[in-house]
Amino acid sequence: MGLPPCILLPGLLLLLGQGTTEVHASPEENTSEKEQWPMLVILKSLPFSCNPKNLGSNGTSASVHSLRPSDIKIVASIGNVETFQNSGEISDVEKQNRTGKRVCIGMVTVLSDIIRHFNPSVLRPTCTPGKEMAPRRGAEGLLAQAEELVRSMKENQQLDFQNDWKLINVFFSNSSHCHLCLFPQQQRFVQDAMIKLSETLDYLHQKIPRAYVNLVDLSMFLESSSWLEDTMPTQETETCKCQIQSTTLYEAVTQWSYQETWERILFSSKYNQQESFALTYQPFFIKTSLSPPSKEPLLWDPTVMALHLWNSMMEPAGRKEKPLSAVERTSISCPPQESPYLFTFQNSNSQPHWQTFPEMLKQVQGVQLQCPDKNPSSTVPTSVHRLKPADIKVIAALGDSLTAANGAGAGQRNPLDILVEFRGLSWSIGGDENLRTLVTLPNILREFNAKLIGYSTGTGDQNSAGARLNRAVSGAKSGDVTTQAKELVQMLKNDKTINFEEDWKLVTLFTGGNDLCNYCEDPLTYGPENVIYNVQTVLDILHAQVPRLFVNLVSTLEILSLKELHSNSGAGCSSGILRQVCPCLFKAQDGSRELASLSDANRRYQKLLRDLVNSGRYDTSDDFTVVLQTFFERVRLPRMPEGLPDISFFTPDCFHFSRKAHAHSASALWNNMLEPFGQKTAYHDFQGSITLACPRKDRPFLSTYKNSVEPNGSILQCNDTAPSSTKPKSVHSLKPGDINVVAALGDSLTVGSGLDTGPGNLLGMATQFRGLSFSGGGDNSLDNVTTLPNILRKFNSGLLGFSVCFGEASSDNAFLNQAVPEAQAKE
Structure with missing residues (x-):
């Protein structure tokens, strides 16, 4: 039984030696509260760097939109905010006897002591209802508290009721979980709450001059009426029938949308149209909205709650996204010198997010593809290295929310659309509309083969009918894609419209972003080596079980550019979403060791993917290959002409x-799929118009390593290519056809570093093209590639030891080419 630990003692709190603070309560009440709140002085030791002299002041402000902390004469609150650590141990009678006054007193005392630093003459804070009032619930009780507050302030001889500025907090909550529902239930929930609050707010608006009112919403902080004395409806609260999900993205988006819905209503309301009254929405968020309070008891401390409220008042409207944290026991924000006032909707100097964001549904991105050859091969190819675009019959995709296309069709009026998976718009697997209005990989391939199957359409999750072979799952990490791969294999086998053995299939795998976003919290689980192992597991499943498959392995996205997008205030982006869905990127400060570590991990993800593909592990047969598509490796943030990020x-x-x-x-x-290996673009700047390449006339195939080698062959015209009639006993009588094994030692020249790299592609220089090595390479044949092994194979087709493809000395492809880049003679 009892309340959570507290660090606040009304009557004893000090702030940098500014003196004691009294509360609007009788001596008996104060004694009781001293017993409830342990005597731990915390505010006295808090660092407080604010200097009121630096904020500038020419007397008391005439407008609430230029109100400074020093202008405030009194702090008051209404609303029941009693909390219980374990409501099951508290009797109903005891609950009725308790009011929310203890927490209320604690919070207003802290706020008053902070303001005392700016205005030493601030009066003692006020919490209503007083002891003489019978406890009342719901909207009726809140209005009664407002009436009592007005009466007490008018009777206060130290307060000039007409001319003194007042800071008033209106605490409210609702036991319904409708704020976690999707539109329109969430919108209706906010509108209903506003209707129930409006009588009280109208009363304050009409009766109290010179007032800055915080509408403090605890709905997302205290989830049930057993944790919070409900101050909202007099009747039973509506029970939402929506299905509450528990994904990080779901919680982040619904939380953000809930705040925006309130701000839409309040932004143009009558409560913000005057100079003497302003109503500002102050949400209380926690990182995991459904966590019980016992998990983090310090969050229930009135000092923490008060400091969070104060710090929120220092943030512009529309940017109050910081979750409540126990860290705020040690921080007090100062008003910025350039805007040393309490923020309102009018003085926040930024348009609401929903007004500045472009309307996505009106964007048309289509092209026409005019290629001279759109025909399939004359016969179904047996080699993946001779695969033309029109030969592909089936398309599929594995990945996370970027492949599920979360929010791709979102409109500016409804941020909850981010939770909608617009699979038909997905870049790698969407098949809505056609290429003239929507550019997706399936829509491109349908220009070559109108009978392509497997692409997704419409909206819905991976289990929806329109998802088809888009098995991506929103929020998936690399370890989750194994399940997707197994599901895909089973679907390919069971689908009667697919000839599993004969049809050529294309799968695009894109993962690793969510791992990277959580790397700092668990560097082992989300470390590069573990992530690449997960990718290898997925590829191994496909390699072992799916014939005639071409795999696009898309390199991990460079995510650091998103940091700039969210740190640029002109972009109007919500930092709250990034804080929850990509915490490691949000936490890392510019120039910090943490950001450098995250960048290094990002680069290592990419390198290890290259090493995995370059190992030749998936080039053991002609009906399967994995090709690394590199266009995401160096992403440039798209910009507007004036230099701002193009949102x-x-x-x-x-x-x-x-x-x-x-x-x-x-x-x-x-375009990456058509670019020869070693010449693939490693970046995409997302600028300008969309252009699509056509397959080359001399190389009309999807690019793989084996079909990318530029011909540099030779013609060998020898009358005698036969070996000796008997095995020679002397090296001095050795004919070329007698040689059975070839090997090579050396440095980067023997390794073949960068041999198949296009101009300006520095990443390709790190690839060891051993199959092209002059002394040890055996790719293709002499007709295409001139190397010593290919010459010798004209004399002895059974030659062994030469290297093929690419990879390091330890790879299977190296064979007896044991050269090492940068090796010195002694090595």
């Missing part, structure tokens, strides 16, 4: 891709 490429959360970005990603993927 039209992103959904309203500034994290997921808009329809426009999906179109650019699809074109970059397609």
Whole structure:
């Protein structure tokens, strides 16, 4: 039984030696509260760097939109905010006897002591109802508290009721979970709450001059009436029938949307149209909205709650996204010198997010593809290295929310659209509309084969009918994709429209972003080596079980550019979403060791993916290959002509891709698929119009390593290519056909570093093209590639030891080419 630990003692709190603070309560009440709140002085030791002299002041402000802390004469609150650590141990009678006054007193005392630093003459704070009032619940009780508050302030001889500025907090909550529902239930919930509050707010608006009112919403902080004395409806609260999900993205988006819905209502309301009255919405968020309070008891401390409220008052309207944290026991924000006032909707100097964000649904990104040859091969190819675009019959995809296309069709009016999976718009697997209005990989391939199957359409999760072979799951990490791969294999086998053995299939695998976003919290689980092992597991499943498959392995996205997008205030992005869905990127400060570590992990993800593909592990047969598509490795943040980030490429959360970005990603993927190995573009700047390449006339195939080698063959015209009639006993009588094994030792020249790298592609220089090595390479044949082993194979087709493809000395492809880059003679 009892309340959570507390660090606040009304009557004893000090702030930097500014003196004691009294509360609006009788001596008997104060004694009781001293017993409830342990005597731990905390505010006295808090660092307080604010200097009132630096904030400038020319007398008391005439407008609430230029109100400074020093202008405030009194702090008051209404609303029941009693909390219980274990409500099951408290009798109903005891609950009725308790009011929310103890927490209320604690919070207003802290706020008053902070303001005392700016205005030593601030009066003692007020909490209503007083002891003489019978406890009342619901909207009726809140209005009664407002009436009592007005009466007490008018009777206060130290307060000039007409001319003194007042800071008033209205605490409210609702036991319904409708704020976690999707639109329109959430919107209706907010509108209903506003209707129930309006009588009280109207009364304050009409009766109290010179008032800055905080509408403090605890709905998302205290989830049930057993934790919070409900101050809202007089009747039973509506029970939401929505299905409350528990994903990080779901909680982040619904929390953010809930705040925006309130701000939409309040932004243009009558409560913010005057100079003497302002109503500001102050939400109390926690990181995991459904966590019981016992998990983090310090969050229930009135000092922490009061400091969070004060710090929120220092943030512009529309940017109050910081979750309540026990860290706030040690921090007090100061009003910025450039705007040393309490923020209102009018003085926040920024348009609401929903007014500045472009309308995504109106963006049209289509092209026409005019290629001279759109025909399939004359006969179904037996080699993946001779696969033309029109030969592909089936398309599929594995990944996370970027492949599920979360929010791709989101409109500016409804941020909850971010939770909608617009699979038909997905860059790698979406098949809505056609190429003239929507650029996606399937829509490109349908220009070559109108009978392509497997692409997703419409909206819905991976289990929806329109998802088809888009098995991506929102929020999935690399370890989750194994399940997707197994599901895909089973679907390919069971689908009667697919000839599992004969049809050529294309799968695009894109993962690792969510792992990277959580890398700092668990460097082992989300470390590069573990992530690549997960990717290898997925590829191994496909390699072992799916014939005639071409795999696009898309390199991990460079995510650091998103940091700039969210740190640029002009972009109007919500930092609350990034804080929850990509905490490691949000936490890392510019120039910090943490950001450098995250960048290094990002680069290592990419390098290890290259090493995995370059190992030749998946080039053991002609009916399967994995090709690394590199266009995401060096992403440039798209910009407007004036230099600001172009947010039209992103959904309203500034994290997921808009329809426009999906179109650019699809074109970059397609162009990568046609670029020869070693010449693949390693970046995409998302600028300019979309252009699509056509297959080359001399090389009309999807690019793999084996079909990318530029011909540099030779013709060997020898009358005698036969070996000796008997095995020679002397090296001095050795004919070329007698040689059975070839090997090579050396440095980067023997390794073949960068031999198949296009101009300006520095990443390709790190690839060891051993199959092209002059002394040890055996790719293709002498007709295409001139190397010593290929010459010798004209004399002895059974030659052994030569290297093929690419990889390091330890790879299976190296064979007896044991050269090492940068090796010195002694090595």
